[in-house]
Amino acid sequence: MSATKQAIDASGGRALIGYLPAGYPSQEACVEACVALAEGGFTAIELGLPYSDPSLDGPVIQAATQTTLDRGFRIEEAFETIAAVTARTSIPVLVMTYWNPVLRWGVDRFAGALAEAGGAGLITPDLVPENGREWIDAAEHHDLDRIFLAAPSSSDARIDEVLRRSRGFVYTVSTMGTTGARGSMDVAARTLSDRLEARRTAIGVDLPRCVGLGISTGDQVADVLTYAEGAITGSALVGALRDGGIDGLRARVADLAAGTLVQSH
Incomplete structure (x- = not known):
């Protein structure tokens, strides 16, 4: 069974x-940052693989990953980081990556290394299920989660395919655009979450909806959790780590985690 889904259910x-981002601001600091998330009440971690053409990433994450690439980041470093984090925490660690680095590394080789490091699975923002047979097969072989994205522009047929082929949760894209903190969440997030609920009921798939892109405050987390099973935040954490180090990150973690304690009306 999916460790990620078990954690979300729990x-x-x-x-x-x-x-x-993996390796930011250094490999050692990245490990400590991940542990801070686990200790601060986060349910799971997405470790982003730095990539030279990050089409979905906003400016905060792009700058962080470029800094990491400039110092000579290598994919092995991500696996080393996952092993170090999973040795100290029990929460699932997923890799968020564009598909090209996985292809270049070798799909089954990548899946095997991820599993050996203790990773829970992959989030693949630019890979659709219809083109993902090789990855789906490798994930099944190595018992890894495979998390595909549903967007506001997705057809019902695409949503059904995402639900059927994903394991762990469905990454529910809150708005059309790139990552980054926003003052308010797009109404499209709630509409898409409702569509996913209708389609998962129709096809009999029990898979959590986790909403990402633009979540930066505890209040936004609380709002998202009125219509989805999970909230995903990134740029706010990266910015806090950049500006305040681990202490600054811990303060932001506390604010965001407080949003999970606000009960729905």
């Missing part, structure tokens, strides 16, 4: 997932 459908 949260009572009030999950908080945090994104951090």
